[in-house]
Each structure stands twice: as structure tokens, then as C-alpha cells.
Amino acid sequence: xxxxxxxxxxxxxxxxxxxxxxxxxxxxxxxxxxxxxxxxxxxxxxxxxxxxxxxxxxxxxxxxxxxxxxxxxxxxxxxxxxxxxxxxxxxxxxxxxxxxxxxxxxxxxxxxxxxxxxxxxxxxxxxxxxxxxxxxxxxxxxxxxxxxxxxxxxxxxxxxxxxxxxxxxxxxxxxxxxxxxxxxxxxxxxxxxxxxxxxxxxxxxxxxxxxxxxxxxxxxxxxxxxxxxxxxxx
Numbered sequence: 062x063x064x065x066x067x068x069x070x071x072x073x074x075x076x077x078x079x080x081x082x083x084x085x086x087x088x089x090x091x092x093x094x095x096x097x098x099x100x101x102x103x104x105x106x107x108x109x110x111x112x113x114x115x116x117x118x119x120x121x122x123x124x125x126x127x128x129x130x131x132x133x134x135x136x137x138x139x140x141x142x143x144x145x146x147x148x149x150x151x152x153x154x155x156x157x158x159x160x161x162x163x164x165x166x167x168x169x170x171x172x173x174x175x176x177x178x179x180x181x182x183x184x185x186x187x188x189x190x191x192x193x194x195x196x197x198x199x200x201x202x203x204x205x206x207x208x209x210x211x212x213x214x215x216x217x218x219x220x221x222x223x224x225x226x227x228x229x230x231x232x233x234x235x236x237x238x239x240x241x242x243x244x245x246x247x248x249x250x251x252x253x254x255x256x257x258x259x260x261x262x263x264x265x266x267x268x269x270x271x272x273x274x275x276x277x278x279x280x281x282x283x284x285x286x287x288x289x290x291x292x293x294x295x
Contacts, residue, residue: 073242076242077243080158081223085163095167096175096178100175122228127232129232133151133157140152154240161226165222185207224271225272230243
């Protein structure tokens, strides 16, 4: 079996990496904020927010893609304004694929970060407060460093999920070679072509290796952060 990668194959791989990296970068601050709110705040409607955050995990991905199409399409309430005000169109663009991947990765990122935030001993923060540390100082010197394992794990899990995203992406931005054809879509397209088993195998192996690598890096970073970072209050 020939595993030589053609220029078109490298385009697919490069686009997949770009989409996944942008998706994780865009979702990182949002996911951390949601994780912090769910871990530390008490307010009416928290259960509903928690359910909405995890909704992409349980609904069919095509439903998520359809909702993105309604919201960010040319005539959608958000998409039309992005087009009118900024000349930005996400539909049938790689940026739309990154948005779909970010939404699908969000639940995994939030969950990993939330568990890490909840594991931080709040008595350390209370002790720092008695020593005169401000809220920002306590966050930067205690909460954030001790939450790093979950942040690292969430980032890599989000990256792995983005690499494998298919349903929401193809529903929202379709299959356009060189623009929205990521690895999962390329596998699906190759499956429709008789005699393209070699291409399917190449893309499948690359997808597995990228996802496995992301999971291994997540575990290594989490262990290093746990063993090598200690909070310093003053």
C-alpha cells in the first residue's frame, strides 16, 4: 500500500491543523471562563448553563451544524451582521470550520478545566487573602497555576476533538477542497470514490496519530504541571 502523500494530501493535513489550532485558541478563554463560573459561582440557572455547555456532546453533530447555519448563515441573525458590519462570512470558509470545531470541542475543554478548578484547595486562597493578597494576585499565584493541568488537558482534548470533527463541519461549511476539506471530510469523500482505499488508509492513520499524540501530550503536560508547579503567594 502506497503511503506517499500528494500535495493535495498535505493541503488537507495543513488545513486540519490550522482549523484545530484556531478552534482551540478561540475557545480557550471562553472555555476557561465557563469552567470557572460552573466551578465557583452559585446562581439561578446554573444547571441550565451546565446542560447547554455539554449539549454538543449529546445532540447529533448535524444538529449543531444546522444551528450554526441558522445563526451564522448569510441570512442568520449573527451572520448577516458580520457580513454587513465587517464583511466577514463564515459560511463555506475555513473559519466556519474552525467555529464548528470549537463548538464541538467546548464541552471536553470545559469539563477538564472545571474538574481541575474544583480540585484547587480554596483554603490556600483564604490563607493568601488573610496575608493581604488581592483577588487578582490570588488568582495568578494560586488558582491559575494549580489549574494548569486541567487547562493543558482541556486544550489537548479540544485539539483532538477538533481533528476528528465531521458532522457539524460538513453541515455548516460543506466540502470544498482546499477551503473546508479537513481530514474527516477527506476520508468521507475518498470513501465515495471506487479504488480510493489507499487514500482512506492514509488519512485515517494520520488522524489516529494526531489524536493519539494530542492525548499523550495532554497526559505528559498534566503530570509535569502537577509535579513542577507550586503556588507562591507573596
